[in-house]
Amino acid sequence: MKHKNIMVVGTSSGAGKSITVTGLCRVFFKDGYTVSPFKSQNMALNSYITKEGHEMGRAQALQAIACDKDAHYKMNPILLKPTGDRRIQVILNGKSIGNMGGFEYGKFKSNLKKEIMDAYDELKNESEICVIEGAGSPVELNIKQDDIVNMGLAQMIDAPVILVADIDRGGVFASIYGTISLMEPEERERVKGVIINKFRGNVDILRPGLEKIEELTGVPILGVMPYFELDIEDEDGVTEKFNKIKTNNNxxxxxxxxxxxxxxxxxxxxxxxxxxxxxxxxxxxxxxxxxxxxxxxxxxxxxxxxxxxxxxxxxxxxxxxxxxxxxxxxxxxxxxxxxxxxxxxxxxxxxxxxxxxxxxxxxxxxxxxxxxxxxxxxxxxxxxxxxxxxxxxxxxxxxxxxxxxxxxxxxxxxxxxxxxxxxxxxxxxxxxxxxxxxxxxxxxxxxxxxxxxLERKVSNISFDEYRIGEIDKLEKIFRENVDIEAIYKILEEN
Structure with missing residues (x-):
């Protein structure tokens, strides 16, 4: 198979980009393809160390597991770790190159396009499909000029794009329409489908809205993912794990x-x-x-x-x-x-x-x-x-x-x-x-x-086995609620 790629961007942080990429990685892998995740730049609380001693985003390490691959820094060549006082530690190709302020890094990052392309090209040479994750929103107008992680990256690697929107926050149609409307014409042409995430209820109730947003944007809805419990690693502070749980003496x-x-x-x-x-x-x-x-x-x-x-x-x-x-x-x-x-x-x-x-x-x-x-x-x-x-x-x-x-x-x-x-x-x-x-x-x-x-217990499953089970659960939910055939068609047409 000639190398194909597809990119996932979101209407906002926490919309479900990471979990969508993980699910697609697992689907493609289970269908027999060699797959790699990629995120050019990641700002995250959680990081991971590879076998070679390189540091990278934890989310991409999890996505590598979904692809049955060892994690490698080329899957996430730039990792940004906030250190306090409005400064970030910059991890480039798995190694720290020091701390920078936001404005300083904003000027510096334009030098990193070659590093990004070198990392991507390595993955491209060893994978039939690359699933790419964006960051935050693709239409942050104040920082869009030197974008290296959303639509700017899509152009660099010539990738079709899927937009993910979180309906649980409310205003999902406005966020879809607003995001696509704020894109440049050539960027809108790359958006081939929308996945709505975290829906609670009967999808039939949503259908009039789905039809209207398709009519307004010209972009098809590829699926509506239900709200479901899934216990896999979170990339950053947008997590329900911090919600308080009352103590129980038992x-x-x-x-x-x-x-x-x-x-x-x-x-x-x-x-x-x-x-x-x-x-x-x-x-x-x-x-x-x-x-x-x-x-x-x-x-x-x-x-x-x-x-x-x-x-x-x-x-x-x-x-x-x-x-x-x-x-x-x-x-x-x-x-x-x-x-x-x-x-x-x-x-x-x-x-x-x-x-x-x-x-x-x-x-x-x-x-x-x-x-x-x-x-x-x-x-x-x-x-x-x-x-x-x-x-x-x-x-x-x-x-x-x-x-x-x-x-x-x-x-x-x-x-x-x-x-x-x-x-x-x-x-x-x-x-x-x-x-x-x-x-x-x-x-x-x-x-x-x-x-x-209390009674002693012996665990009958390791955490590694548990995590694989959760990833397979995610794959099953994707196949049941997203038009996978349409996604393959997007891959073939690009």
Missing amino acids: NINISVIKLKHLSNFTDIDALSINEDVNINYITSFYELGNEDLIIIPGSKNTIDDLKDLKEKGMAQELIKLSRKGTPIIGICGGFQMLGGKVLDPYGIEGDIKELPGLGLLDIETTMEKEKVTTQYSGILKGKGEFLKGLGDIEVKGYEIHQGVTSGQEESLTLDDRLVATSKDNIFGTYLHGIFDNLEFTDFILNKLREKKG
Whole structure:
């Protein structure tokens, strides 16, 4: 098959672009094609580290799984990570090239078209179909001139376009009509179909509106996706996972500190697939105190988030609860906060050169110029109160951190650096994806169940298997509600 491509743009952020690309990737793969996802530029809270040690958007890594491929930075050559103070860390071809302000990056990004085309051309040479994802809205008039991720990219790679609109927000017909109307004539010609996302109710009620919008825009409606529950990773803060869930004494209640610069909250997903686990994202100290476990997740700016926890009174409450015996797990930036202090001699994260930590582990962290980005596999030793009875198990994950941590706490891995450690009821690790390790997670949850007098459980499915099941569920919903034959025709005609 000659290489084909198709691009998915949305009427807004959170319209459903990522999930549409994931679904199409799975459909094409299951139909026997070699498929690759592509997003030229991604701004995201969640990132992923490839086998080669390159950093990329988590959404594209998930889409690679849908294609049964290893994730590679060329699927997302530009990743932007907000770091606070109106600055972003720019990841180019998997490696950080430093922090920039928005205006500075706006001028710089015009230099990146060659990098984008080089990455795309590599995928083009190894794939029969590329499914491309846009970002935000394709008609942001103030930044449209140097667009490298929406209709500007569609022109660069000569791609037909599908527009996705979220009906759950309301005003779906206005958003479809307005988006297409604001496009230039040559851009409108690229739009070959519309998918309406998150519809609740009987589609027949919607049909008069569908017919009218087709008449007004000249663009066919390819399908109406129903509102459905799907448990796969979210790309950014547009997620329902942050909605509060009330505690239940018959369940395990876990409080996750929703940091100001929260990063890689997908680490928690493997816990949430357990039916007797409630996850609550906490923003105020008065919400703490009724949980069985507290998790301090990753951060894109450890020092600023640690400062924020102190100013809100959260730090003091965490220290108080730890002394009462509440288990606390810190991951990456959260791990760094558990120590005695965090140092930033080079001003990597801002103007604060040193800040005391929570003092729950006898460690300290220094922010270095070089960023650690690596996949990890090794032996975790079940030592100390926190992991007593676990034994030695193999764990895997990935690391993304600017800081180097050292101190008096014993390493729980066989490495010459501190990847994981514990003291009393405190556990800290640099491993993103730590809860994807079934044996580790079962041990932690059963320890919490025993403490509450609940029955022990053994998981019969790994998180990797669960995720594939959810992707296949998405494929089935797509086939049932979207005109896949029409999409193949769009591919053939381009």
